[in-house]
Amino acid sequence: MMVRTLERLQHVYASEGIRGVGRRLARRFHATTVTSGTAEPESKLALDAGDYWTESSDDEFIRDQSHWLGHGRYSDERVWRSIGQSHRRLVETACQLAERKEPIRHMLEWGPGGGANAVAFTDQLETFTGVDISQPNLQQCGRQLIAEGFGGFHPIVIEPDAPEHVLEACRQPIDLFLCTAVYQHFPGKQYGERVTRLAAQLLDTNGVALIQTRYDDGTRKYSAKTNNYRAHASYFTSYAIDEFWAIASDAGLEPLAVRLNTKVKYAYYLLKNRAGTN
Ligand SMILES: C[S@@+](CC[C@H](N)C(=O)[O-])C[C@H]1O[C@@H](n2cnc3c(N)ncnc32)[C@H](O)[C@@H]1O
Numbered sequence: 132m133m134v135r136t137l138e139r140l141q142h143v144y145a146s147e148g149i150r151g152v153g154r155r156l157a158r159r160f161h162a163t164t165v166t167s168g169t170a171e172p173e174s175k176l177a178l179d180a181g182d183y184w185t186e187s188s189d190d191e192f193i194r195d196q197s198h199w200l201g202h203g204r205y206s207d208e209r210v211w212r213s214i215g216q217s218h219r220r221l222v223e224t225a226c227q228l229a230e231r232k233e234p235i236r237h238m239l240e241w242g243p244g245g246g247a248n249a250v251a252f253t254d255q256l257e258t259f260t261g262v263d264i265s266q267p268n269l270q271q272c273g274r275q276l277i278a279e280g281f282g283g284f285h286p287i288v289i290e291p292d293a294p295e296h297v298l299e300a301c302r303q304p305i306d307l308f309l310c311t312a313v314y315q316h317f318p319g320k321q322y323g324e325r326v327t328r329l330a331a332q333l334l335d336t337n338g339v340a341l342i343q344t345r346y347d348d349g350t351r352k353y354s355a356k357t358n359n360y361r362a363h364a365s366y367f368t369s370y371a372i373d374e375f376w377a378i379a380s381d382a383g384l385e386p387l388a389v390r391l392n393t394k395v396k397y398a399y400y401l402l403k404n405r406a407g408t409n
Contacts, residue, residue, distance in 0.1 A: 170357035174292045176318030176367075177264075179360035181291035184265035184316075196365070197268050198312070199245035200275065215251025218311055218341060221390065222252075225339045225401035228387040239305040239333060241326060242313030244268050246275035252307075253281040260301060264291040291318075294326055297333070304335035308342070311399075315345040317368045320355055324378050331383035331404060340384055340402040345369040346391070353396045372398050380405075 187193040195203025198214060205211040222235070236257045243249050243261040249272055253259065259276065261284065263269045269286040276284045287300045308330040317323045323344065330340050347353055347369040355370070356363040370378065375398065376386050384402040391398055 168358045171359075173319040173322055176358075176360045177292040177322065180316065180318050180364070181264045183361055183364055184263075185267060187265055187271070188267040194245070194271075197244040197265070197271070198247045199271055200247070202245075205245070205247070211245075211247050212251070214247035214311075215249070218248055218309065219251045221399055221401065222307060222309065222339065222341050225341055225387060225403070228401060229337070229339050229403040231337055231339055231403070233306070233337070235306045235339075237303060237305045237335075238307040238309060239301065241308070241310040241330070242268075242316070243272045244312070246272035248309055248311065249284075250275055250279050253279050256281070256283060258283040258285055258303070260285040260287060260305065262287045262289060262294075262297050262301075264289055294322070294329060297329055301333055304338070305333050306335055306338050308334055308338065308340040311341065311343040314343065314370075315366060315368055316364060318360060319357065320368055320370065323368055323370070323375075324382070327378055327382040327384065331406075334384075334404040334406075336404060336406050338404045340404075341399060342379065342402065343397050343399045344375050345396050346372050346375075346398040348396055369396070370398075375400065 184193065184197065187197045191202060195205065198205055198211065200208060200211045234255050235252065238252055238256055239260040239262060240248055241262050243263060245268065249259050249261065253276065259281065261269050261272050266288050269288060273284050273286060285302060287297060289296055314323050327342065330342065334340065345353060345366065347355065352366060353369050356367050360367065372389060376389065379386050379400055379402055383405050385405045386400055386402055388401045389398055
């Protein structure tokens, strides 16, 4: 009953042209009340994810969630730039551990959002491929790269339930696969396994990867969810640390190290393509 009332309220707001307010109210309501239910197919959840992230076209909350400069938490440019700077340091560590001497020339980021990672790497890149389910986020990433004077951007919008199409769209083997603050938004654990296999397929022989997932600490908040994408978008998918380590390894990526941020339950996996292992 309450759910229907909120949905109607959302509809009323939408018809009045202030969709963001309605969506936000519904989101808060769902997030605090809907905690269990029947599992939904991953393919359906993937389409829900596509709808959700495409709302960055006009929704301030989703722009903040997608790390757009000048929006929400990223009003301060230093905070926004620090995202890519810290990830670049981790990538440099991965290169050292992998004994990779060559610079990164071709990078692919899965889920680049507002481009906070992209701008931290452009000084060494020839191409930056951004793969996302949200066209508005890819456009925003492109705007930031143009602002940096970078001309090697290749955006790839994928159908949310068909990530494998990236294999046809990606132009060349990549030196670096980067994916941060995205696996937790995947519509299920198996989806994350599929993307991890794609990472291994896309990487050049001596390529490296930095993948961050949320880890499951045994609490309800950080456990993997199976329904109602919109309510759980921020905490949808997580893995036990040894579980993802094995997933990466089975996919053909050799784990070199894992770093934790225990505050937000982030696990950063530093990886290299096993095909390059002597
Ligand atoms: C929190 S933002 C992260 C942005 C960036 N990676 C960073 O660390 O600043 C999440 C991004 O992942 C994208 N995304 C969500 N699900 C995705 C999926 N299944 N495949 C590709 N991108 C996805 C969203 O559209 C959004 O651009």
